Amino acid sequence: MEKLLEIENLCTNADDKQILKGLDLSINSGEIHVIMGPNGAGKSTLANVIFNNSAYTKTSGTIKFNGEDITNLKTNEIAKKGIFMSFQTPEEISGISTLNFIKTAKNKIEGKTIYLPDLKKEIENDMSELGMKSELLHRDLNVGFSGGEKKKNEILQMLVLKPKLAILDETDSGLDVDAIRTVSKGIEMFKNDENAVLIITHSTKILESLKVDLVHILVDGKIVYTGTSELAKEIETNGYSKFKEGA
Amino acid sequence: MPKTQIEDLNTNIYDFKNEDNFEFKIQKGLTKDIVEEISRQKNEPEWVLEIRLKALEMYNKLDMPTWGPDLSELNMDEIATYVKPKSKLNSDWNDVPEEIKNTFDKLGIPQAERQYLAGVGAQYDSEVVYHSIKEELLKQGVIYTDFDSAIKQYPEIIKEYFSKCVPISDHKFIALHYAVFSGGSFVYVPKNVKLEMPLQSYFRLNSPESGQFEHTLIIVDEGASLHFIEGCSAPKYNKVNLHAGCVELFVKENGYLRYSTIENWSKNMMNLNTKKAIIEKNGKVDWVSGSFGSHISMLYPMSILKGDNSQTEFTGISFAGAGQNLDTGFKVVHMGKNTSSVVSSKSISKSGGISTYRSLVSILPNATGSKCSVSCDGLMLDSNSRSDTIPVNNVENDETEFSHEARVGKIxxxxxxxxxxxxxxxxxxxxxxxxxxxxxxxxxxxxxxxxxxxxxxxxxxxxxxx
Structure with missing residues (x-):
């Protein structure tokens, strides 16, 4: 087990408002971590800041990946290091087919041109595992996709791009039970001893069939408590009030 | 991104200059003497000179447009309106002088001709230097020739159609066009002849401080079909060049014409071009237009849906970068019953570029049962660029479906x-x-x-x- 992601004392602002207030987080390869927390605690901010989104300003702290400081790398360089992010609201790009997009992303990340028929075959296999219609590949990226199709498309990209760390930002939000199962299945297919998953979520449904290593509670810009998967169940029953008082 | 890369990319493949070698270059300016000299140089019939002189009078009478981009940088006293290249008209690339042939080679024209075109015309400065058409099309009665030859070979057709679609009095720069026009193409597609491969005319302006005024006249007869492609480019100079071409399209009953343009004039070009189509019963014209170049463009292709059930579609894109003001759009007049028009326009602006979509839709009282849908999108790549939409819609009958949507936003x-x-x-x-x-x-x-x-x-x- 190696240290994959190490975040120390991360503080960030957006529009002059402090959002993360000294966040620490460490993830090893082979692990699944979960971050839960009330609305506005900074969960999605964390995912964006790891990817150095210019809408956020880091005021202190470091982010290391595989021992390398990636705090100030450009977003695309961070992706090339092997980090992937599944978006809560995936962007719609008209005029660009889903296949063209995934192909471009794969080639950029690998730094080489992959033989398209092989890649397409792999994508179509993954799609069938996720119960996706392969015709989506020829439609414009996420344009006119249902909520479930968009989220599955994110999981598909994770499977094809094979990052070392996948951050899933509210991938389960707004999905029905069947779609959540499909997302869980995708995570199981992806997961191995070499990589890691960080799931940011509101609900515990997605965690039921996954073997979660650690659950972190994020309140007011800091991780206030870390526990095992039992912690998620407790949150489900009692909410965050206990942790808010402690914060 | 390393800075060196940026400089590499500034070398545009269109931006290569040949020496200003010409057979004859008329003195700068626009006078009766100059117009008469152009006519003499072209050795053309008297009736053409009469039109030129009438147009010159019109030009002097008409005012500059009171709307649109600022044209004050254009000074006709600094423009040579006629530059005769050192080449006659050829039908074999091997006969075209080396330097000019190389120009079109670099632009990929002979290669395109071999691969997927049914015929090619190539104009260098004011004259066409190459024109050819596939043998089998000649046998079917298709005419595709340079405009000067057409005046001499088919005077009756030219007299019947020339300036009948775009009149001399349309606006100041079309009057200018008719005074000094030179070059361009003439196409006639006979009844029921359908061309499977496109024809392409390419216009290259090499000479500095000059203008290009080609005239393109296309007649698609009943039940015939044609795809015509027009391309244009020029190397960049520090002083203003002018392009004021004219395109007249006549599409007869059940005829079809697709007119595609890829325009990449250099960034010192004033592109004040006029294009219009008259479409008869059941006929259709599709315009596809890409405007990338020029310093200033004013370009609004127009379809006149004259016959019942006639149709037109316009699909256009313009891309305005630093120092560019591209004022483009589309005009359509619905005259016949059950006529239909579909307009889809896209404009992109970056680095301070201005792109404006300007349109006119006119649905006349008799054009009942007509449909028109207009959609235009503007995309700005940064906050110092501009994208505007200026539509004018006159719907004069109640039995018409009309829709207009416009979206402008930053990337x-x-x-x-x-x-x-x-x-x-x-x-x-x-x-x-x-x-x-x-x-x-x-x-x-x-x-x-x-x-x-x-x-x-x-x-x-x-x-x-x-």
Whole structure:
């Protein structure tokens, strides 16, 4: 087990408002971590800041990946290091087919041109595992996709791009039970001893069939408590009030 | 991105200059003597000179447009309106003088001709230097020739149609066009003849401080069908060049014409071009237009839906970068019953470029049962660029379906971030978004031209980032 992601004392602002207030987080390869927390605690901010989104300003702290400081790398360089992010609201790009997009992303990340028929075959296999219609590949990226199709498309990209760390930002939000199962299945297919998953979520449904290593509670810009998967169940029953008082 | 790369990319493949070698270059300015001298040089019939002189009078009477981009940089006293290249008209590339042939080689014209064109015309400065058409089309009665030859060989047809679609009095710059026009193409497609491969005319302006005023006249007869492609480019000079061409299209009953343009004039060009089509019963004209170059453009192709059930579609894109003001759009007049028009316009602006979509839709009282749908999108790549939409719609009967939607917005930072989290650089991400935005236009073009258009988009984007 190696240290994959190490975040120390991360503080960030957006529009002059402090959002993360000294966040620490460490993830090893082979692990699944979960971050839960009330609305506005900074969960999605964390995912964006790891990817150095210019809408956020880091005021202190470091982010290391595989021992390398990636705090100030450009977003695309961070992706090339092997980090992937599944978006809560995936962007719609008209005029660009889903296949063209995934192909471009794969080639950029690998730094080489992959033989398209092989890649397409792999994508179509993954799609069938996720119960996706392969015709989506020829439609414009996420344009006119249902909520479930968009989220599955994110999981598909994770499977094809094979990052070392996948951050899933509210991938389960707004999905029905069947779609959540499909997302869980995708995570199981992806997961191995070499990589890691960080799931940011509101609900515990997605965690039921996954073997979660650690659950972190994020309140007011800091991780206030870390526990095992039992912690998620407790949150489900009692909410965050206990942790808010402690914060 | 390393700075050196940016400089490399500034070298535009269109921007290569030949020496200003000419057989004859008329003195700068616009006078009766100059117009008469052009006519003499061209050794043309008297009736053509009469039209020229009438047009010159009209030009002097008409006012400059009171709307649109500022044209004060244009000084006709600094423009030579006629430059005769050192080449006669040829029908074999091997007979075209080396330097001029090389120019068209670099632009890929002879290669395109071999691969997917049914005929080619190539104009260098004021005269056409090459024209050819496939033998089998000649046998079917198709005429495709340079405009000067057409005046001499088919005077009756030319007299019947010339200036009947775009009248001399239309506006100041069309009057200018008729006073000094030279070169261009004439196409006639006989009844029920359907061309499977396109014809292409290419216009290259090499000479500095000069103008190009080609005249294109196309007649698609009953039940006939044609795809015509027009391309244009010029190397960049420090002083203003002028392009004031004219395109007249006549499409008869059940005829079909697709008119595609890829325009990449240099950034010192004033492009004041006029294009119009008259469409008879059941006829159809599709316009596909990509405007990338020029310093200032005023270009509003127009369809007149004269016959019942006639149709037109316009699919256009313009890309205004630093120092460019592209004022483009479309005009349609519904005259016949049950006529239909579909307009889809896209404009992109970056680095302070201004792009304006200006349109006129006129549905006349008799044009009942007509349909018109207009959609225009503007995409600004930064906050110092501008994109405007100025539609004028006159719907004069109640039995008509009309819709208009306009969207103007800045390129989405969220979309750029999304693509960057997938390994694309900022420039790659913007290029992908812009290519996607332009896709409805590029998919209307033949493959080779769509590739060319994407290349132009990449060139525009890469050249300016950093």
């Amino acid at each position: 989405s930072e969220k979309a750029i971030f999304y693509l960057m989290t997938h390994g694309l650089t900022e420039a790659d991400a913007k290029a992908m978004i812009v290519r996607g935005f332009a896709n409805p236009v590029s998919k209307e073009l033949p493959m080779e031209y769509a590739v060319e258009m994407n290349r132009l988009i990449n060139l525009e984007l890469e050249g300016g980032i950093g």
